[in-house]
Amino acid sequence: MRTKKQFFAxxxxxxxxVLALGNLSFASAQTDGTAIKISPVLFDxxxxxxxxxxxxxxxxxxxxxxxxxxxxxxQNFLPKEGSExxxxxxxxxxxxxxxxxxxxxxxTKVDLAPGQKEDVKFFINIPVDAxxxxxxxxxxxSTKAAEGTPESTQLKVESGVGALVxxxxxxxxxxxxxTLDFTNSGVVGSPGEPMVxxxxxxxxxxxxxxxxxxxITITNWLGSEVAQVALEGENVLPxxxxxxxxxxxxxxxLYGKYIATLQGTYGESNQAFTATTSFGDYHxxxxxxxxxxxxLIILFIKMSSKSYKDELSKEIKExxxx
Numbered sequence: 107m108r109t110k111k112q113f114f115a116x117x118x119x120x121x122x123x124v125l126a127l128g129n130l131s132f133a134s135a136q137t138d139g140t141a142i143k144i145s146p147v148l149f150d151x152x153x154x155x156x157x158x159x160x161x162x163x164x165x166x167x168x169x170x171x172x173x174x175x176x177x178x179x180x181q182n183f184l185p186k187e188g189s190e191x192x193x194x195x196x197x198x199x200x201x202x203x204x205x206x207x208x209x210x211x212x213x214t215k216v217d218l219a220p221g222q223k224e225d226v227k228f229f230i231n232i233p234v235d236a237x238x239x240x241x242x243x244x245x246x247x248s249t250k251a252a253e254g255t256p257e258s259t260q261l262k263v264e265s266g267v268g269a270l271v272x273x274x275x276x277x278x279x280x281x282x283x284x285t286l287d288f289t290n291s292g293v294v295g296s297p298g299e300p301m302v303x304x305x306x307x308x309x310x311x312x313x314x315x316x317x318x319x320x321x322i323t324i325t326n327w328l329g330s331e332v333a334q335v336a337l338e339g340e341n342v343l344p345x346x347x348x349x350x351x352x353x354x355x356x357x358x359x360l361y362g363k364y365i366a367t368l369q370g371t372y373g374e375s376n377q378a379f380t381a382t383t384s385f386g387d388y389h390x391x392x393x394x395x396x397x398x399x400x401x402l403i404i405l406f407i408k409m410s411s412k413s414y415k416d417e418l419s420k421e422i423k424e425x426x427x428x
Contacts, residue, residue, distance in 0.1 A: 140249055140265045141170035150272040150315070150341055157234040163225045164269055166247055168218035176216040176247040176266075178226060180209035183244045183270065190307065190349040192340055194270060196244050203344065205243030205273060208232060216247065230273065238277025239313035240344055244268040272341060274314050281373035282312035286347060288368055288381035293360055300360055302385060304335075306350045306368065310342040317341045318379070320370025322352060327362040327386075337370055361395075362386055 145165045154160050168174040182201045186193040198206070212227040228245055248266025291303040308318050320337040335354045342348040368381045 140172065140174065141168065142174065142176065142247060142249075142265060142267045143167045143169050144247060144267050144269055147269045148272075149269065150317075152230070152271065152273045153276065154230070154232050154273065155276050156232050156236040156238075158232050160230040160232070160273075161227060162230075163227055164245060164247075165223055165225050166216055166218065167223035168220055171220050173220070174218045174249070176218065176249060178211040178213065178216065178228070179246045179248065180206040180228075181244045181246055181268070182206045183242055185343050185346040185348075190347050192348055194244065196246075196268070201242075203240050203242050205230070205241040205271060208236075208241075209243060209245065209271075230271070232273075232275060236275050238275050238279050240315045241273045241275060242315075242343065243271045243273075245271060272315050272343075279314050280312040281314060281316055281375060281377065283308055283310045283316055283318075283342065283372055283377075283379075285309075285379050285381045288383050290366060290383045290385045292385050295355075298359075300356055302354045302356070302366075304352045304354065304366055304368070304383065306337065306352070306381070307347055308342050308350065308372075309347045310344050312373075313344050315341050315343050316372040318350070318370050318372045320368055320379075322354070323367045323369070324354065325365050325367070327364070332356070332364065337368065339370075360386055 143166070145167075149162060152160060152162075166176060181196045181198055182204045183194040183196045184201055184203070186195040208230050210229045210231070212229075216224055216226060218224060226247075246266050246268040250266070286307040286309050287305070288307075289305050291301075291305075293300050293302055295301040304322055306318065310316055318337065318339040320339070322335045322337060324332045324335070326332050333354065333356060335352055338350055338352045340348055340350050363384060364386045365382060365384045369378070370380070371378050
């Protein structure tokens with residue numbers, strides 16, 4: 107536990123931007139003139155057996171104007187309770203999917219001059235009795251020294267930035283999930299620049315993280331395919347639900363009803379799932395177009411029928427004359 111002397115006026119720690127369980131390549135934090143930048147911010151393709159050791163590199167840089175001393179430290183993380191946005195919540199406490207005690211670094215302190223960058227190596231030592239499935243941690247670089255070091259007794263503003271680690275330990279791994287909802291925003295935006303946002307809520311009931319992938323196919327009221335959009339899938343941790351929003355910007359205006367069909371897969375075994383949602387209305391213009399088409403068809407049939415009757419009558423009269 108930190109003493110009163112270790113109290114700090116402000117603590118800013120950026121964790122791979124809202125779970126970066128997304129697509130960021132770097133993360134940065136700036137507090138009280140202190141700037142920190144790291145890359146990458148996400149290690150989500152790590153797989154190992156129990157008893158093995160993994161290693162990796164993180165580039166740490168100082169884009170600020172002052173000298174910087176950073177202290178690496180591992181923490182556990184889980185999705186923030188009550189949130190479906192993938193926001194990570196770090197903790198030094200143990201969790202069902204803990205990772206921090208397995209992590210070590212090749213340095214205990216990183217000194218950086220303005221503009222300087224340094225690669226820091228980290229190691230993940232998986233215990234022989236590690237439970238199969240997902241394990242999750244954060245590699246944090248902060249200006250506050252780790253607990254127990256002489257520097258940790260100093261009163262100072264703390265700034266930090268972290269990279270997320272998603273590790274899968276082989277063994278009795280359970281990949282299980284389901285679609286809770288697949289909805290849409292309806293047609294939004296300006297008349298000349300319409301947009302539809304599709305939201306997938308996916309629940310992970312297994313013991314390892316999965317990342318749904320797939321394609322959303324949009325068809326119009328005639329059943330014709332209008333567009334295909336790739337699902338913007340995100341990592342979903344065990345025991346959590348994740349919202350994934352995929353925008354679609356059609357070319358031109360939209361008229362009538364549309365159906366969006368999602369065909370996706372998740373996990374290493376590519377388990378399939380499907381979902382549908384519809385949007386749009388039969389606007390006045392659409393109804394008029396339909397009515398006009400129907401009238402043209404009726405008129406064509408009548409004209410064709412009259413023409414056929416006239417021709418037939420003409421032939422009969424000619425035969426009678428003969």
